Amino acid sequence: MRSVVADSWSRMLGEGLEPDKLEPRRVLDDDGLAAIRETSPLGAVLPDLRGCLAGLADDAEHILVVADAAGRLLWIEGHERVLEQARSIDFVPGMSWLETSAGTNAIGTALAIDHALQIFSAEHFLIEQHPWWCSAAPIHDPTSGELVGVVDLSGPQRTAHPHSLGLVRAAAAMAEQSLRHRAEVVAARHEALDEHRYTHHRAVVATPPEPVRLRLLTSHEPVVDLPGRGPCRLSSRQAEVLALLALHPSGLTTEQLTTHLYGNAGNPVTTRALISRLREAFAGVVDTRPYRLAAGVSVDLHLVRRLLVSGEGRTALAMYPGPLLEGSEVPAIRVARDEVDLAVRAVAMSGGPDELWQWLDIPTGHGDLAAVERFLDRAAHADPRRPLARARRAAIQEAWDD
Incomplete structure (x- = not known):
């Protein structure tokens, strides 16, 4: 077992939690969820996260998840069949996905250690999460350094993607850049407006433009x-x-x-x-x-x-x-x-x-012949892409001969 997973399991057991008894808790009803979404700084960067990950989530049978620093699931979007599977394990907005509620998982554990990570299959503390994988990265307020939430990609184990951790890290970095921009816009407008105009246009100051x-x-x-x-x-x-x-x-x-x-x-x-x-x-x-x-x-x-x-x-x-x-x-x-x-x-x-x-x-x-040759050298004999690669090689060589 990887050390990051073992440490998380130790925290679970130290809290007296047991895999067959722990159940995720609902912490927000519909009204509470709407209120948190309205005030969370994560709402402002949701378009950035969607732009970076939503297309991949839908195409690759993943779901995009955004949780706040308290581990509350605020937005879950993506492939409809995977969303249906997520609902079967209570992986839905309004639930707490902290370790103390949902066991070892990428969202809760990323919040616990303030670091990006992946969790696969049986590394999850709860048995019903074993068919899943997840990759999560924390998002910080770039001004204060305070942890504001987590962005996560999750899906059935068969859809695990080797680049998912790098993708959520990149998405978190884009979100932090957007938060920095918004803070700079607000600061600049505060400086430019006198007290009367600022009071009169408070709503404008508080709502920077979308990226x-x-x-x-x-x-x-x-x-x-x-x-x-x-x-x-x-x-x-x-x-x-x-x-x-x-x-x-x-x-x-x-x-x-x-x-x-x-x-x-x-x-x-x-x-x-x-x-x-x-x-x-x-x-x-x-x-x-x-x-x-x-x-x-x-x-x-x-x-x-x-x-x-x-x-x-x-x-x-x-x-x-x-x-x-x-x-x-x-x-x-x-x-x-x-x-x-x-x-x-x-x-x-x-x-x-x-x-x-x-x-x-x-x-x-x-037209990269050297790359085609290297692919043919490294691909397994039964790789279904080999015939296409051989055809590509022949086409490149023919073009060179002409």
Whole structure:
């Protein structure tokens, strides 16, 4: 038994709890749940957590769970069949999932040790949870450091995903970034408003805008997800501007941005007009003096880079949908695109057949003969993907011969 699990079981037994007698407690009725949801800071970052994990949860037969620091389950969403299974073990909003209520589990144990972890099958204290796995990561208030809750992915044991722990860690980091942005917005507005205006506009001050998501890693059209509008397509030049600003968090002057986009012969007037139209079309995305992404804009490129530098390479590979603005000839974007591509490829080439196949599924990896050869070398003889890999190898070699 792993030490983190053994320690949790020891806490259970030290409390006099027994696996065949312990039952999860309901601590919130419908009204109480609604009230906690309304006031919890986790409600403000729920869109970030959904954006990071909800699609995976539904596609991979997982459920997304958000609990507060008291272990109260506030939101549970995801695959309908798994939600039905969760209801059969009282894994529903309003229940307490602390260790003292639900035994050893990723949510309660993550709260107990203030650390991300996974719990598998019989590591759970309660027998009815043995068919399940779960991965959870704590979320902290970035200003005070106080623990505010936990984000969790759970599902039937057969759906356990090797990257789930890295994914919930990344989601928790995004939530903390969003909380930091909201705190900065409130602080800035407090500073800017005099006492009379602040009192008059208290509701406005207390409700920062929803975060904006920028998706630049794609072989399709890049988009910006705007609150209330959903995905909005970006033109090639608009996407290049936003990518450059994402690569320069401290901002760029008109002249610097002009040079990046058009070279030394560029005209700053053209750049100003481009930025003006961009800000008019997508309010709240770009700030000025200097030009920079507005605080709280979430960029998929940043997430993948953070995962790579934090040692979560396999999670970065799993979340990497394609190259940065494929086809852009802007020098700084080409350098960043190649840098991330090479880093993700290195993760795949050092991994097993699954990692190599993930890379071969990415547009940049489609023609990577060395990766195909390595996959064929490492994949089991009965791996059903081998015929496809051999066909891919033949196609690449034929294209080279032509």
